Amino acid sequence: MSAFAAVDVIRTKRDGGTLSDEQIDWVVDAYTRGDVAEEQMSALAMAIFLRGMTSAEISRWTHAMIASGERLSLSVSRPTVDKHSTGGVGDKITLPLAPLVAACGAAVPQLSGRGLGHTGGTLDKLESIPGWRAALSTSEIQSQLEDVGAVVCAATSGLAPADKKLYALRDVTSTVESIPLIASSIMSKKIAEGASGLVLDVKFGSGAFMKSLDQARSLASALTSIGADHGVPTTALLTDMNVPLGRAVGNAVEVAESVDVLKGGGPADVVALTVALAREMLALAGLDVDPAAVLASGEAYEVWCRMIAAQGGDPSAPLPTPSHVHVVTAPSSGVLASLDAYAVGVAAWRLGAGRARKEDPVQAAAGILCLAKPGDAVSEGDPLLELHTDTPDAVPAALSALEGGFTIASSAPEPGPIVVETIRS
Incomplete structure (x- = not known):
């Protein structure tokens, strides 16, 4: 007989109570094993969405999700x-950043x-490179890290299986935007990876999940707090995502950039953010x-070529x-005053660069090139x-998404910094 009943855990959070460590450990483990039904976890996720969690609850929830699977050593x-x-x-940014670091x-x-x-x-971006493969074994990850210094691949199936199951549930129950659930989802996977330090790029603006700086700050604070609680030094940069990053949006076009x-070379904003995160x-x-x-020395490009080749890709x-x-x-005439990141992202998605469901295919060649950016005269x-x-x-459909997505005026506002704030654990 189990120590808890799912309905009691749901009721505690529904009524604004604080879940105990034992309740959290039990419900996450029982849900992963299938002993807590999907409709029960749906109710609990909505209760968490509406009632929130204390920092101690978020940390323990993360711990329970890490404990649901293996932890890379x-x-x-x-x-x-x-x-x-x-x-x-x-x-x-991951593409130039990993080989640079x-x-x-x-x-x-x-x-x-x-x-x-x-x-x-x-x-999806990297799979546009002929021959490149995302699925690596733990031993392959370990070997490539030692030989090349960088590996970008899919998570192994044993990492935080509770998160994989809960993430799919959140997607269909309108609980994706919950900061406690976002923070624990991100950090359970990252901590299970076994890295000794973590830097987070927490975006805000029209093209981000966090629309306001305050929302992004709350998420960053939750993430860095979890990192500190689990002995992983964590830094979060709050970065602007109101305008697309760089000039390429899609898959192969982003690899080329x-x-x-x-x-x-490359766009100044991509270079600046890559270097800031690397520091x-x-x-x-x-x-x-x-x-x-x-x-600037070219050493990072050499590592890129080795990293791609190690995973079966042909960097040349x-x-x-x-x-x-199709050209828009x-x-x-005037100055491009604004270019909305969300509108461009949806348009690229509709062209085939993204997917509506996880099982949908993507087109490697689909995407958008932003031939002008805010501040450019046209x-x-x-x-x-x-x-x-x-x-x-x-x-x-892509053109429909772009309606109202850019404005031309007599002048454009001065661009703000990409990195707006830094939060450290």
Whole structure:
């Protein structure tokens, strides 16, 4: 006979009470094993969404989800440090960042995910490289970290299985936006990876899940607190996601832009955020190295080539190109005053760059090139956006998503900093 009944745990949280450590441990374990029904966990998730959790509850919930599976033991000669982004539009930062930090002397075990909705997934982008594979065994991860210094791959099935099950439930019960559930989901997987330090890119704005700076700050505080409670030094950067990051949004187009960055070029905002996150990761790893200098030297690009080749990819192979390109032009002359990240993200998704359900396929060549960014002067008829797809029938829906997504005026507001705030555990 079990120590608890699910209905009592639900009632405690429904009525605004605090769940005990024992209640949390039991309900997470029982749900993972199938002893707590989906409808019961749905009710508890909604109660948590509406009532919230204390920091102690969030920390214990994270602990229980980590305990539901295995924890990687990464025995490598370099200090290990990881990075996680809460998701955005054009957010390809992992691609140049992992090889850059590895080139600076750290080991980066980057277990990544796939895109859902308007935000892209790192694995989807990398799978546009011919031959590259996302699924690695634990021994392959360990070997590549030692030999190359960086690995970007799918999480092994044994890591935090409670989170995988609960994440799918949250997606269909409108409880995704709960900060306690977001924070415990992110940190259970990251802590189970075994990295000794973690840097978080917590985004806010139209293209992010956290729409306001205050929401992002609350999430960052919860994340760093969990890291501290579990002995993993954690730093969170609050970054602006009102405008797409860089000029490429999609899969192959973001890989191409990342390679430009690694070769010493690329958009200034992508370079700036890559270097800012690298500095924080190296600080947690205890390495006194200037990532900007390493990026300029070309060493990071060499690590990129080795990292891609180690996972079966050909870093020199041509990337997929779309069968259809549609150009959106400026309706008037002036200055591009705004370019809404959410509108661009939804348009790219509709072109085939993303998925509505986890099992949906994505098009490697689909995406959008932002030929102008806010502050750029444009003349009537100038190309603003280049829509890439293999399904021309998708273009009207993408154009519909872009309606009202950009404005042309006589001037544009001065751009603010990408990194707005830093929170450390």
